[in-house]
Amino acid sequence: MSRAYNFSAGPATLPLEVLQQVQADLVDYKGTGMSVMEMSHRGKDYDAIHNEAIANFKELCGLGDDYEVLFVQGGASLQFAMIPMNFLGAGQTADYANEGTWSGKALKEAKIVAALRGATVNTVANCAKDIPTRMPHDDEWKFSADAAYTHICTNETISGAQLKKIPAVNGVLIADMSSDILGIDRDFTKFDMFYAGAQKNLGPSGMAVVAMKKSLAEKGAANIPTMLQYRTFTENKSLYNTPPTFAIYVFGEVMKWVKKMGKANLFALNDAKAKKIYDVIDSTEFYRGTALPEFRSNMNVTFRLPSEELEAKFVADAKALGMSSLKGHRSVGGIRATIYNAFPMAGVDALVDFMKDFEKKNG
Numbered sequence: 314m315s316r317a318y319n320f321s322a323g324p325a326t327l328p329l330e331v332l333q334q335v336q337a338d339l340v341d342y343k344g345t346g347m348s349v350m351e352m353s354h355r356g357k358d359y360d361a362i363h364n365e366a367i368a369n370f371k372e373l374c375g376l377g378d379d380y381e382v383l384f385v386q387g388g389a390s391l392q393f394a395m396i397p398m399n400f401l402g403a404g405q406t407a408d409y410a411n412e413g414t415w416s417g418k419a420l421k422e423a424k425i426v427a428a429l430r431g432a433t434v435n436t437v438a439n440c441a442k443d444i445p446t447r448m449p450h451d452d453e454w455k456f457s458a459d460a461a462y463t464h465i466c467t468n469e470t471i472s473g474a475q476l477k478k479i480p481a482v483n484g485v486l487i488a489d490m491s492s493d494i495l496g497i498d499r500d501f502t503k504f505d506m507f508y509a510g511a512q513k514n515l516g517p518s519g520m521a522v523v524a525m526k527k528s529l530a531e532k533g534a535a536n537i538p539t540m541l542q543y544r545t546f547t548e549n550k551s552l553y554n555t556p557p558t559f560a561i562y563v564f565g566e567v568m569k570w571v572k573k574m575g576k577a578n579l580f581a582l583n584d585a586k587a588k589k590i591y592d593v594i595d596s597t598e599f600y601r602g603t604a605l606p607e608f609r610s611n612m613n614v615t616f617r618l619p620s621e622e623l624e625a626k627f628v629a630d631a632k633a634l635g636m637s638s639l640k641g642h643r644s645v646g647g648i649r650a651t652i653y654n655a656f657p658m659a660g661v662d663a664l665v666d667f668m669k670d671f672e673k674k675n676g
């Protein structure tokens with residue numbers, strides 16, 4: 314068996330132990346005589362998988378009974394649309410931070426809904442196009458007095474900028490945590506709702522994991538199609554229709570793994586992994602970090618080389634050594650090393666050695 318060091322930003326590296334458990338369970342899950350893929354989503358075997366996955370995620374996030382955890386297909390991108398469809402009514406204002414590509418996409422969807430409904434979207438901070446890339450500084454947030462909700466993204470996967478301090482808002486706070494959920498210490502109870510495309514720190518692609526206060530779901534619009542209403546998910550435990558059962562099962566296995574590793578250990582390991590790469594970047598003029606140091610992500614490390622030709626050679630040479638997907642997002646270029654929870658320290662060590670060697674040969 315040969316496993317690549319896979320620096321992809323998503324779908325991303327999963328814990329090897331989880332993949333092996335999934336392999337062991339694949340054709341006969343715990344003596345049931347069938348794969349999880351083949352089980353009824355109404356049966357007791359699947360029900361146990363579903364409930365345990367939710368319970369472990371809630372425990373890891375420190376959420377009480379006032380929160381529900383939902384599995385919604387359509388990825389984080391459908392959340393961009395569902396949020397305003399549920400919570401932005403006629404005449405209301407929603408506050409959106411524009412911090413980069415992903416929060417910009419969320420903002421765009423909100424504007425579509427606002428135009429249909431006669432509502433307003435207020436940009437509370439705008440640093441999406443700034444180079445070096447960054448998140449808003451404390452004094453840049455310009456919240457409206459009576460927003461229906463405020464939407465932020467905690468980690469911009471493409472730019473490699475991460476919010477270290479969550480701004481205080483008066484009302485409902487909603488966050489896209491797709492690329493740093495359970496990868497950095499956060500007080501999740503500060504958020505009325507947070508969500509993540511599962512394919513980064515949580516499991517395979519195919520769904521968003523959404524946590525929200527029950528009281529918020531109850532306030533959502535009721536005059537939109539059933540599958541777009543959050544209450545359909547909260548009232549039916551995400552089992553109104555057939556959920557992505559296999560993705561939920563693998564998510565559950567990843568949650569067991571996070572519990573076993575220990576959250577605090579993982580956070581420290583993530584910071585240590587990121588620091589090793591940033592230290593190489595800071596030790597030379599050859600590499601240039603893309604994000605302002607105070608906003609550097611511990612999940613997506615972005616940097617540039619002196620030329621695009623050298624960047625292409627860097628990506629190709631690394632690939633030949635078993636390090637894949639180091640090319641920055643197609644919209645921005647450069648290099649991006651994604652090192653989510655399951656990415657091993659040995660892969661970071663291999664990258665760091667390669668970076669030093671590449672500079673010697675090409676600097």
Ligand SMILES: Cc1ncc(COP(=O)(O)O)c(C=O)c1O
Nearest residue numbers: 388389390415470489491492510
């Ligand atoms: C921060 C962030 N938000 C949203 C998305 C979109 O996620 P999905 O592909 O699940 O719709 C991504 C995908 O990379 C992301 O990184």
